[in-house]
Every structure is written in C-alpha cells, then in structure tokens.
Amino acid sequence: MRLTMRLTWMFVFAVLSMAPVMAEDGHREESHRNNVGVFLGVTGEDRRDRAGTLALEYSRWFDESFGIGGVVEYAFGDLDFLVLAVPLAYRVDAWKFYAGPGVEMEERGDTEFLFRIGGEYAFEVGERTEVAPQVNLDFVDGDTVVVFGVLVAYGF
Numbered sequence: 001m002r003l004t005m006r007l008t009w010m011f012v013f014a015v016l017s018m019a020p021v022m023a024e025d026g027h028r029e030e031s032h033r034n035n036v037g038v039f040l041g042v043t044g045e046d047r048r049d050r051a052g053t054l055a056l057e058y059s060r061w062f063d064e065s066f067g068i069g070g071v072v073e074y075a076f077g078d079l080d081f082l083v084l085a086v087p088l089a090y091r092v093d094a095w096k097f098y099a100g101p102g103v104e105m106e107e108r109g110d111t112e113f114l115f116r117i118g119g120e121y122a123f124e125v126g127e128r129t130e131v132a133p134q135v136n137l138d139f140v141d142g143d144t145v146v147v148f149g150v151l152v153a154y155g156f
Helices: 003-022
Strands: 034-045 048-061 066-076 081-085 088-092 095-106 111-121 123-125 129-140 143-155
Touching: 034 129, 048 088, 048 143, 066 095, 081 111, 095 129, 111 143
Parallel strands: none
Antiparallel strands: 034 048, 034 143, 048 066, 066 081, 066 088, 081 095, 088 095, 095 111, 111 129, 123 129, 129 143
16 A cells, blocks of 8 residues: 555544544534635545545535535545536535535546535534545546545634
8 A cells, every 4th residue: 555545544544533532512503604624535436546635625605504615626646636526515413415516637638527426524623623524426437436534624
C-alpha cells in the first residue's frame, strides 16, 4: 500500500475515533446558513485503483432541512482526476443526504457526466464546527465510484 493511502487511512481512523469524544450532546439550536469544509478520504472503483481524495465543500441551507452545495474534489496518487458537483441536500437532525449532477475531468482531457448520491452524520465540535464521516456514490459512464472519508466543516 502506498504511503499516501496509509496516511489517508490513518487520518480517517483518527478523526472517526475522536469524533464521539469531541461531540456535544443534543442538536444545535441555531443552524448556520453557510458551511464550508475540507474532506479527506479514499476513492475507489472497479476500473481504477484506490486513491487518496481531497475536497473542498460548500453548502447553503435555505431552511433547517433543505440546501444546495458545491464540491471540488481531487483524487490523487495513481489516479489524477477532478470532480465538480452541485448536489441538493436534505438534513434530518445530524444526518445529511445529498444527490446531484457533476462532471469528472481526467488528466488526459476526458470529461464525463456523473450523478452523485451520498450521506453523512455530523458530530458537533463546538458551536460552529462539525466532523462528519461521509460516504458518496458517483455513477460515471456505467461504473459506480465509491468515495468515503471525513469532512471537517465550519458554519457561519
């Protein structure tokens, strides 16, 4: 296993192990309309090897339940592709579910349409920060790409 993959797995395990300890009891009384976060995880599928993944995510919540987001995600290592997605979001307490269109741009210039679905469970860390294990499925050109990891987000 490559060093990048080992470091990614160690980070994901460390954050997941600490999240329940850092989490506060109860649900946030006042939600923030905007959230920005950094995602670190692993991408894998049948036609490709696994790769470390880094992403920036933004979400704008219209009310307590519905929002829209933007994702810029890069899979690195043996893979070299960029994903841009604009998912709609639905929130139920600490659970968030996503679905929406996007594109996958490969290093050799190929661009393919994708459809992403996903979910996460957010642990509150302080008043404005949350740590969320996240799983996404991207449907690209007849293949299913699995992306999982941890999102650390800040609300404002």
